[in-house]
Amino acid sequence: MPELIFPLDSTKPFTAQEKVGHNRWHPDIPAAVTVKAGDSFRVHCREWFDGAIVNDDSADDIRDAPLAGVHVLSGPIAVEGAKPGDLLIVDILDIGPIPQEDSGPLAGQGWGYTGIFPTLNGGGFLTEQFPDAYKAIWDFSGQKTTSRHVPHVEFTGIVHPGLMGTAPSRDLLSTWNTREAALIATDPDRVPPLALPPLPDSAILGSLTGEEFDTVAAEGARTAPPRENGGNQDIKNLTKGSRIFYPVFVDGANLSVGDLHFSQGDGEITFCGAIEMGGFIDLRVEILRDGMSTYGVSENAIFMPGNTDPQYSEFLAFSGTSVTLDGEQRYLDSHLAYQRACLHAIDYLTKFGYSPEQAYLLLGAAPIEGRLSGVVDIPNACATVYIPTAIFDFPIAPSASGPFQIDPGIGAPHSAF
Numbered sequence: 001m002p003e004l005i006f007p008l009d010s011t012k013p014f015t016a017q018e019k020v021g022h023n024r025w026h027p028d029i030p031a032a033v034t035v036k037a038g039d040s041f042r043v044h045c046r047e048w049f050d051g052a053i054v055n056d057d058s059a060d061d062i063r064d065a066p067l068a069g070v071h072v073l074s075g076p077i078a079v080e081g082a083k084p085g086d087l088l089i090v091d092i093l094d095i096g097p098i099p100q101e102d103s104g105p106l107a108g109q110g111w112g113y114t115g116i117f118p119t120l121n122g123g124g125f126l127t128e129q130f131p132d133a134y135k136a137i138w139d140f141s142g143q144k145t146t147s148r149h150v151p152h153v154e155f156t157g158i159v160h161p162g163l164m165g166t167a168p169s170r171d172l173l174s175t176w177n178t179r180e181a182a183l184i185a186t187d188p189d190r191v192p193p194l195a196l197p198p199l200p201d202s203a204i205l206g207s208l209t210g211e212e213f214d215t216v217a218a219e220g221a222r223t224a225p226p227r228e229n230g231g232n233q234d235i236k237n238l239t240k241g242s243r244i245f246y247p248v249f250v251d252g253a254n255l256s257v258g259d260l261h262f263s264q265g266d267g268e269i270t271f272c273g274a275i276e277m278g279g280f281i282d283l284r285v286e287i288l289r290d291g292m293s294t295y296g297v298s299e300n301a302i303f304m305p306g307n308t309d310p311q312y313s314e315f316l317a318f319s320g321t322s323v324t325l326d327g328e329q330r331y332l333d334s335h336l337a338y339q340r341a342c343l344h345a346i347d348y349l350t351k352f353g354y355s356p357e358q359a360y361l362l363l364g365a366a367p368i369e370g371r372l373s374g375v376v377d378i379p380n381a382c383a384t385v386y387i388p389t390a391i392f393d394f395p396i397a398p399s400a401s402g403p404f405q406i407d408p409g410i411g412a413p414h415s416a417f
Helices: 170-185 210-219 291-295 334-350 356-365
Strands: 003-006 033-035 040-045 074-079 087-097 111-116 133-141 144-146 160-166 243-247 255-261 271-276 279-288 302-304 315-321 369-374 382-388
Touching: 003 033, 003 074, 040 074, 040 255, 087 160, 087 255, 087 291, 111 356, 133 356, 160 243, 243 291, 255 271, 255 279, 271 356, 315 334, 334 356, 334 369, 334 382
Parallel strands: 003 040, 033 074
Antiparallel strands: 040 279, 074 255, 087 243, 087 279, 111 133, 111 271, 133 144, 160 255, 243 302, 315 382, 369 382
């Protein structure tokens, strides 16, 4: 096993650990640990809400989730000799739930969760159709998972980090805050908001204290979106065996990682759409000198996905175009097209006995394939969503006998404001 450089004790909150991570992006957050190029090491990660979501049959915790405190990230990890302009090569050697802890109160101890976030607390991809909070608990058995809240499905997880990235430079941080503030200003009262500005409340900034803490807390970028440094990209194929090339913006690169997922469908469409968990990740790092200019990677990581994905070979696919539910034509709106494809899949699954919310949770958690299928045939973009048929324990394809009727079980817990 690689050396454990960032340990976490499951009995203690994130801020009481031996090494304290962070939940904001800022170049002045000190590195918690330093490694050398060529080193392999293990990092423990807490699920993104640090234990706020529990294994029960209520969705009150999703409704009331403390969004100001996410994501709790392990790091920063400085790499000796890394300089701005380099590319940091990161190999994912292994990844999984919390080691040797098969049961317990924390996500990752033999279970994980998927949530539909309410519109008043972040929303999701289909928040207009699903404005309330719902939750599904998923139990792990080796690489497979099942849920009492979404019965009659079992699938192999594509375990991956939802969030990994390098620290921004001061100029890049300023660029983020300026452009996101301008976007917020176009509709400052929108619910959910257009972006999340810096927020000192609930900031965790590693070892910083006093005036330094206050300054960084006022400037630090929230970790919710993906940005030029990588960040919360939620790419389900960034799994074991993957190699990622991250731009370096500060001395040491200051790599951070967290938000581990047992599984996820393309898009993580419910916002808390993956199967969230704590766990471990084994990494190896190298430095590619002046790689940003040499390969034209001045922003946004490039990566080589691993080859350990589950081998599903048969799918039922749904398509959508850029026409709203009210019949309004939009011009090549691929975001809308994917929404419509997902809604078509949800409508289809309800014919077998699932509630719309169960179907929505399933699309967020299961290894569905989302594809941008057509972007040139004006005025309609076309997007598709592919659902593996083997994850169901009943026939899912259309047939002359009509939809097989399942028992939907206790359903997905629901909480409204």
